[in-house]
Amino acid sequence: MGERFLMKGNEALAEAAVLAGCRHFFCYPITPQNEVCAYMSRRMPKAGGTFLQAESEIAAINMVLGASAAGARAMTSSSSPGISLKTEGISYLAGSDLPCVILNIQRGGPGLGGIQPSQADYFQATRAPGHGDLRILVFSPATVQEMVDTVFDAFDLAERYRMPAMILADGLLGQMMEPVEFPAVDVTPSPKPWAVGANDGSRPRNVINSLYLQADVLEQRIRERFERYRQVEQSHSRCEEYLTGDAEILTVAYGASARVVRTAVNDARDKGIKAGMLRPLTLWPFPQEQLRAAAARAGAVLTVEMSMGQMVEDVRLYTGGSVPVHFFGRTGGVVPTPAEVLEQIERLNAEGGNG
Amino acid sequence: MKTPFEMALIIAGFGGQGVLFTGKVIAYSGLLDGREVSWLPSYGPEMRGGTANCGVCLSDRPIGSPLVTRPDVLVAMNTPSYEKFIGAVKPGGTVIYDATLVAPVTARDDVRVFGVPAVRLSDEESLEGISNLILLGKTLAETGFSTRETVEQAIRKSVPARKGHLIEHNIRAVKLGMGL
Numbered sequence: 001m002g003e004r005f006l007m008k009g010n011e012a013l014a015e016a017a018v019l020a021g022c023r024h025f026f027c028y029p030i031t032p033q034n035e036v037c038a039y040m041s042r043r044m045p046k047a048g049g050t051f052l053q054a055e056s057e058i059a060a061i062n063m064v065l066g067a068s069a070a071g072a073r074a075m076t077s078s079s080s081p082g083i084s085l086k087t088e089g090i091s092y093l094a095g096s097d098l099p100c101v102i103l104n105i106q107r108g109g110p111g112l113g114g115i116q117p118s119q120a121d122y123f124q125a126t127r128a129p130g131h132g133d134l135r136i137l138v139f140s141p142a143t144v145q146e147m148v149d150t151v152f153d154a155f156d157l158a159e160r161y162r163m164p165a166m167i168l169a170d171g172l173l174g175q176m177m178e179p180v181e182f183p184a185v186d187v188t189p190s191p192k193p194w195a196v197g198a199n200d201g202s203r204p205r206n207v208i209n210s211l212y213l214q215a216d217v218l219e220q221r222i223r224e225r226f227e228r229y230r231q232v233e234q235s236h237s238r239c240e241e242y243l244t245g246d247a248e249i250l251t252v253a254y255g256a257s258a259r260v261v262r263t264a265v266n267d268a269r270d271k272g273i274k275a276g277m278l279r280p281l282t283l284w285p286f287p288q289e290q291l292r293a294a295a296a297r298a299g300a301v302l303t304v305e306m307s308m309g310q311m312v313e314d315v316r317l318y319t320g321g322s323v324p325v326h327f328f329g330r331t332g333g334v335v336p337t338p339a340e341v342l343e344q345i346e347r348l349n350a351e352g353g354n355g
Numbered sequence: 356m357k358t359p360f361e362m363a364l365i366i367a368g369f370g371g372q373g374v375l376f377t378g379k380v381i382a383y384s385g386l387l388d389g390r391e392v393s394w395l396p397s398y399g400p401e402m403r404g405g406t407a408n409c410g411v412c413l414s415d416r417p418i419g420s421p422l423v424t425r426p427d428v429l430v431a432m433n434t435p436s437y438e439k440f441i442g443a444v445k446p447g448g449t450v451i452y453d454a455t456l457v458a459p460v461t462a463r464d465d466v467r468v469f470g471v472p473a474v475r476l477s478d479e480e481s482l483e484g485i486s487n488l489i490l491l492g493k494t495l496a497e498t499g500f501s502t503r504e505t506v507e508q509a510i511r512k513s514v515p516a517r518k519g520h521l522i523e524h525n526i527r528a529v530k531l532g533m534g535l
Contacts, residue, residue, distance in 0.1 A: 004386055006379065006382055006383050006386050006392070006394070006512075006513075031398065032398055114399075115398065115399060116399055171398070172395065172421065172422070175395060175396055175398055176393055176394060176395040176421045177379070177382060177393065177394035177395075178392065178393050178394075178418075178421075179386045179391075179392060256420075259418070259419045259420050259421070260419060260420040260422075261419075262417070262419045263419025263420055264419075266419070333399075335420065335422050337420065337422075337424055338419060338420055
């Protein structure tokens with residue numbers, strides 16, 4: 001074991017990005033992700049990389065596009081309203097088959113909303129991170145250590161499948177400190193033969209572009225891209241199953257709310273209630289097979305989110321009416337308490353799980 | 356079977372009193388003791404109003420929510436913070452407050468309450484600006500969240516290099532607080 005450091009999620013993630021070989025970072029400040037920018041502004045020059053505080057979120061994501069087109073491991077970070085501004089650029093990245101990592105330290109919305117932790121950008125991340133037919137990888141860490149570990153996977157998969165990856169965290173994970181270890185690596189990203197300027201002139205030059213005026217050509221490009229998405233769906237959905245083996249009440253939660261739910265599940269077990277939790281580590285691709293299997297063993301499902309209910313729609317979609325799916329959420333920056341979640345579990349248990 | 360160790364603390368006061376640093380030293384002590392720890396600062400509108408607080412969890416088990424709503428221990432460095440959190444402290448819990456700055460209104464008879472004139476003592480003992488670590492010393496003595504040796508090590512880990520000359524002062528303040 002290496003040394004355990006006590007670090008904020010935001011800072012630990014930034015350090016991990018540098019270790020993962022990211023040498024181009026562009027951002028515009030916004031609470032509660034400012035520590036990412038601040039850390040990068042100190043660290044990146046020492047690593048021989050580029051830190052640039054752009055004039056806007058839109059500029060920052062387009063700088064990521066440029067760096068990625070040139071073959072660099074590039075990243076940007078923001079929080080909810082800032083991510084909305086980046087969506088055009090994310091769509092262009094997807095349409096140009098460019099990899100990158102985008103960090104969203106979610107806060108309450110809509111609009112300027114608030115600055116407290118939230119999970120209300122699930123729809124945006126998994127459904128419409130930009131216009132057009134597209135998917136992006138979406139990771140959902142729940143600890144500071146997972147913030148670190150996720151960065152490596154995000155860059156690797158983004159590059160392997162040439163698509164953007166988002167790490168969907170929240171203000172609680174960004175602001176809290178926990179012990180964290182860093183892998184003893186300094187990744188050198190693999191060469192990008194497709195990048196602009198990457199060939200020696202013996203082949204036609206590489207062009208990075210998302211514009212296809214001929215409909216049949218565009219359709220062909222999209223179909224090729226969706227074949228890659230299908231491979232991602234088959235191979236890269238991940239989740240943690242906690243006490244799901246004999247669970248009669250299956251909770252589903254990700255990120256910060258999964259921490260709250262874990263405590264509630266433990267408390268329920270102490271009271272003799274067979275509760276368990278399925279925690280998606282990837283929101284796209286969603287761990288649908290694992291959910292179906294765990295839900296088939298349970299009498300009821302309870303989805304807990306820091307929103308009015310967004311992931312719950314996927315939980316209903318993928319369980320296909322085979323089991324009642326209930327929802328509990330707090331929103332606007334309010335973090336649910338373990339006691340509130342336990343109350344919901346106890347209520348479902350008293351109702352025999354069928355609510 | 357030994358009951359697993361679990362302690363949740365809230366440290367609260369004005370910005371600039373070292374509220375977040377005090378919490379960090381406690382969290383680092385837990386880390387050095389091999390425990391699971393979390394530290395979560397307030398970063399909301401109350402921070403912009405000049406008050407600051409942080410929640411620290413120390414546990415033998417993985418920590419669920421790092422948001423401390425029912426603390427075992429409250430360390431209060433001003434009256435608004437004392438009044439805000441006194442009601443949330445678990446029965447049987449411990450409250451340490453700076454008696455130089457806090458004028459308690461609300462009393463509890465089901466928690467242990469210790470008023471320590473930390474700011475006055477820090478002035479008298481040439482420890483200006485680190486009354487927070489006098490309170491930390493008292494907290495250590497009353498709750499046994501760690502050992503003095505570990506806390507000293509945690510201070511060495513937590514003090515940034517540019518403030519390295521303050522390490523010995525910090526350690527002296529903790530010892531002073533422990534003896535009160």
